[in-house]
Amino acid sequence: MxxxxxxxxxxxxxxxxxxxxxxxxxxxxxxxxxxxxxxSLVFVVTGWKSNGKENACLHSWSSFMGSGIDNFICILGKVNKDGHMYQSLKETKVCVLNFPSNDIYDRCVKTINNNQFETDEITASGLTAEKASKVNAPQIKECFLNIECEYLWEHELFEGSKEVAIAVRAVNICMDSQHYDQTKLGRYGKKGFLFYxxxxxxxxxxxxxxxxxxxxxxxxxxx
Incomplete structure (x- = not known):
């Protein structure tokens, strides 16, 4: 019933x-x-803060879709306008979406508390920052999938909302070879994507x- x-x-x-x-x-x-x-999928959005420090935001509430052969879009469904992630995206117009497997999830959670403006948030959480290939942003080495993105647009969730939906477009993807082979670690299962x-x-x-x-x-x- x-x-x-x-x-x-x-x-x-x-x-x-x-x-x-x-x-x-x-x-x-x-x-x-x-x-x-x-x-919804769990991933970490990374970029540079205006002071040159690493920004890392554990994120969910998002969706991914392809539109045409050249466009792979992520809608970041809920971004707080008062947060470092929003400020970083607005200032640099780029970010990296980093997908952890369960073995490093505990370190990704630490980014929630290591979010001071003067903190290198990736490094402080016990993760390794490395330079992305196509955009000016750091990415997390330990994550099995890194999607480098450019900012497209934003829209309030409702009139007067302190949160916005933001669209970003993938310009480059880096994936661990053990994960793109589903007969090895793969994208799914205990070593693959995590869902909040x-x-x-x-x-x-x-x-x-x-x-x-x-x-x-x-x-x-x-x-």
């Missing part, structure tokens, strides 16, 4: 905390983020099921 879930009628508590405070603490998420728990999963929430009780980063397992081919 399906049940309609109102965005206005929700439990007073979420995981034992005041629901509004909890959602704000978790990155200004909507109640529907927790209800649907829709996964909002903690699945019971919309009636506010009870949360703890959930870490997910992986994509191969299914049966469709004939």
């Amino acid at each position: 399906k049940k309609e879930i109102s965005i206005f009628k929700r439990p007073e508590k979420l995981a034992g905390y005041d629901i509004e405070q909890y959602m704000k603490y978790c990155g200004n998420l909507s109640w529907y983020d927790f209800v649907t728990s829709i996964p 999963i909002d903690q699945p929430t019971n919309p009636e009780t506010g009870e949360i099921t703890p959930f870490g980063p997910g992986i994509l397992e191969q299914g049966d081919p469709i004939p």
Whole structure:
């Protein structure tokens, strides 16, 4: 039996905390983020800050699509206009999208706290910064896939929103050879892409099921 879930009628508590405070603490998420728990790819956006220091932002809420033979576009679905990542993109018009496997995810998470303006955020998190090939931005050596991008456009999520969607276009891709061969490490499975999963929430009780980063397992081919 399906049940309609109102965005206005929700439990007073979420995981034992005041629901509004909890959602704000978790990155200004909507109640529907927790209800649907829709996964999205995890990657680290890197660039240069205006002082020449490395910027690294652990990111999700994005989508990727090809449009025409020469255009591969990423829509960065939720970028805070007050953050270093937004400022870096606006100033330099370039970035690199770095995709970690699970074995370095803990170091990528450290970029969240190592985000001071005077900090080399990649290096401070125990990762290795190297120069990208086609754009003026650093990339993370340990990530199995690096997508070098140019800024295209931005748009507010809604009128007055402090967050914007930003489109970037790939101009170069660097992928570890062990990962582009699916018979070896591959792109999928325990050593491949990671997905951010909002903690699945019971919309009636506010009870949360703890959930870490997910992986994509191969299914049966469709004939």
